[in-house]
Amino acid sequence: MKLYGMLDSPFVRRVAISLASHQVKFELVQLSVFSTFNEFSQINPVVKAPTLLLDDGTYLMDSTLILQCLEHQQKLNCFALSVQGYQLLGLILALAEKAVQYVYETQLRAEELQNPAWKQRVLLQAEKACQAIEQQIQGYPFHPADQVCISLAIVWTFVEKKLSGLIAEVNYPHITQLQQQMEQTEVFQHYAYPQD
Ligand SMILES: N[C@@H](CCC(=O)N[C@@H](CS)C(=O)NCC(=O)O)C(=O)O
Structure with missing residues (x-):
């Protein structure tokens, strides 16, 4: 495979x-x-x-x-999630999608062709997703193989790298704490986000 x-x-x-x-x-x-x-x-x-x-x-x-x-x-157990877990995962994947849309708009299009209203909308949607995730992740059971924990840590690292200065990470301490815990695990280090 x-x-x-x-x-x-x-x-x-x-x-x-x-x-x-x-x-x-x-x-x-x-x-x-x-x-x-x-x-x-x-x-x-x-x-x-x-x-x-x-x-x-x-x-x-x-x-x-x-x-x-x-x-x-293969009879895995990736999605043994509660309804709250599915809500969180939806928010996390929406954040990923918005972050990627922002990157494409700003990096693939010449500046004079970029759409300011679209960029503003995408960033607002991303920020709203961050706010909801920050609130809902508090008290969420931490497990290194859990799909919410894996996806959130990965998406937050992407946001830090690509939307730096646009999303105030300081406002999201619970997300950041979970991400730091996950990024230290062996599997995350093996498949690390590439160095610049
Ligand atoms: N919903 C898809 C999104 C995948 C996606 O958009 N991948 C990007 C790379 S980050 C891609 O293939 N971009 C090229 C394109 O869309 O033409 C997933 O969960 O895999």
Whole structure:
């Protein structure tokens, strides 16, 4: 089984760390959906990361669908979440999506072509997600293999790296504490966010 994508993608890192946390064996192939578009399209014609290539040639995409599929196929326990856990995970994935949208708008488009109203909307949505997560994560049971804990830590690291100065991390001490705990674990260090 091969996982395609770069570890600076929160979605790719989420799949890598979730699989490794559940002792699933896979090979990580660090291909970029941008700089190696053509090579990536040989694996998945739609060029989305993460893509998981199964041994029979099936290619799966979308981090949640990949984890759900393996959950059934390999009898994992990724999504043993409470309703509150699902609410949190929805907020965390929305934050990831908004953070990536902001990065694409600001890094892939020339400054004079960027849409200020869209950027403002995306940042507001991201901030609202952070506020709700900060409130709901207090008292959430910590477990290093829990999908909420894994995804939140990964997305928060991405936010720190890519939205630095735009989201005031100081306002989110509980999120930061959980992220620091998770980033110190062996599996997080093995699949670390790439150095600049
Ligand atoms: N909902 C998807 C989002 C995946 C996603 O947007 N990945 C980005 C990389 S971070 C990508 O493939 N970008 C290229 C594109 O959308 O064309 C997931 O959970 O996997």
